[in-house]
Amino acid sequence: MEKAPLFELPYIHSNETYQLKEDLGKVIVLTFWASWCPDCGKDLPKKEQLFKTMDHEKVKMLTINVVGRERMEEKGIRYAEEFLTQPTLKDRGREVYDLYESEGVPTTIIIDQQGNIYNKFGDKASFLEIVESIGNLI
DSSP: OOBOOOOEEEBTTSSOEEEGGGGBTBEEEEEEEOTTOHHHHHHHHHHHHHHHHSOTTTEEEEEEEOGGGOSSHHHHHHHHHHHOOSOEEEOSTTHHHHHTTOOSSSEEEEEOTTSBEEEEEOTTOOHHHHHHHHHHHO
């Protein structure tokens, strides 16, 4: 298994930063997204429901706005304000998106308790597959 690359990114609504290493030991779910993307519009509301029912001691869910895939940075910020309650980070262009070799939005990365990339889902993955993958780890 491949180790998940460590990164540090700012939260979309503040100057504070998040470091992946803070949550190693939990299952970490990263979702890369862009505001204009129809598949993100379907995926993110489901992830929001999951976030609200998830045991946050065991699972850390984060979304990452891929600024480098946005037409205007403000659109990503507005989308996050309107629709997301889970912690949302802002990529530096496409830096972390590319670090994780993402090919589209949404891309979902599941990192296991040992810090390995356990699974990676592209824009065509079903939500059920993602939930089952998280379930296998907890």
